[in-house]
Amino acid sequence: MVDITDIEAAAERIQGHVLRTPTVSSPGLSDLLGVPVTAKLELLQRGGSFKVRGAAAKLLTLTDVEREAGVVAVSGGNHAIGVAVMAGALGVAATVVMPRSAPARAAEAARAAGADVRLTEDMAGAFALMEQLQRDGLTLLHPFADPIVLAGQGTVGLELSDDADELTDVLVSIGGGALISGVAVALRARRPGIRVWGVETEGAQAMTDALAAGGPVPTTLSSIVSTLSAPTVSQLTYDHVSTLVTEVVLVSDAEAVRGTLELADHGKVWAEPAAGCLVPAARRVLARVGGDARLGFVVCGGNASTADVFKWSTP
Structure with missing residues (x-):
């Protein structure tokens, strides 16, 4: 398991090579969901995502x-x-x-x-x-089966823990699971008691399938959300998620695309469906934990064109 010292070391190593992206409260998303929402805008990172x-x-x-x-x-x-x-x-x-x-x-x-x-x-x-x-x-250079890569992705959580106001629940999308694993390590170390929720789309549900099976298994890919479409998670990311993450929420492609448009309309950010899926998942989380929650969104990337999203949103 990666620990907080690994992530702190990664943060020192990559300083000057990556951006410290903004962490901002979102009045629009707060109004939409009825609770305070803070967004970590990793879509503004070099290359358009946390990667x-x-x-x-x-x-x-x-x-x-x-x-x-x-x-x-x-x-x-x-x-x-x-x-x-x-x-x-x-x-x-x-x-x-x-x-x-x-x-x-x-x-x-x-x-x-x-x-x-x-x-x-x-x-x-x-x-x-x-x-x-x-x-x-x-x-x-594996996207999610390398502890050094995982620690690097965890620097997102380190910055969020430093820059956000008090949060009760943080939502993070899952592809192969390195981002949520690193974020969960950082947040649980810096803010004990915080809940971290994963989000996947149906047909890109490698972590959901792994949790059901008790370990990584191949998954059948059919989601339009290619940036979440890992054919399996790694043992490394499974171990972190099964230990540190409260639950993984599964949403449909259609919900993810609608969430992308809601992020644009209410959050004033143009994200990809891999981040848009956080919005419908947040509604399910709030149904579970109640209206006193203070949500954090890791808006993981913005590499989707308007043409792609409009195509996906057309019946």
Whole structure:
């Protein structure tokens, strides 16, 4: 298990390489949900999501041999951008493998940052190609099975604990689970008693399936939310979530897309459905814990185009 000292060390290591993103109270979301809401705006991070944190944390620990070999990563979108941006900034060659279902703008952004982008037919094929490239000699930069990456993502929670007013419940989206794992470690260490809730979409429910099975298992992917679509979680992230997270809430794709539009209308931020899913999940959390809650949202990324969201929202 990663602990708070690992996350504090990651924060020191990546300082100056990533942004300290704003943590703001949201009057619009507070009015919408009927309780105070604070948003951690990680969609304003370099690369448009939290992913550069874990990428920077890992890249800055590589040996000269590992750097020379170059890195390989697999991604539904945001990890590819984060790895490409940070590898480019640090002078490390990067190859990113993505399924064709990933947003085209994510592949374009990764290429623009200097990465070699390889496309596969589906996410399972992307993971298989990543493993082959690792066997061929590239250095693996895994999105959620690496404690150094997890600690890097946990710096989001460290900043939230420092910058937010009193919170009772924090909602975090789950793909492979590194973000929520790191955030939960930081928040539970800094603010004992706080509840951390995970959110997944139906058809991208790797952690929900793992919790039901008692450990990581393959999941069937069908969600439009490619940035949450890990084919399985890792033992590392399962251990953290099963120990530290109150519950994982499952919402539909349609609810996630509506949540994206509600974040725009009421929160005045343009997020992706991977963050939009927090809004319907918050309603379910409030039904459980009552109206005295003070909510925190980790708005994880904003790499979705208006055309994509409007297409998904059209019946």
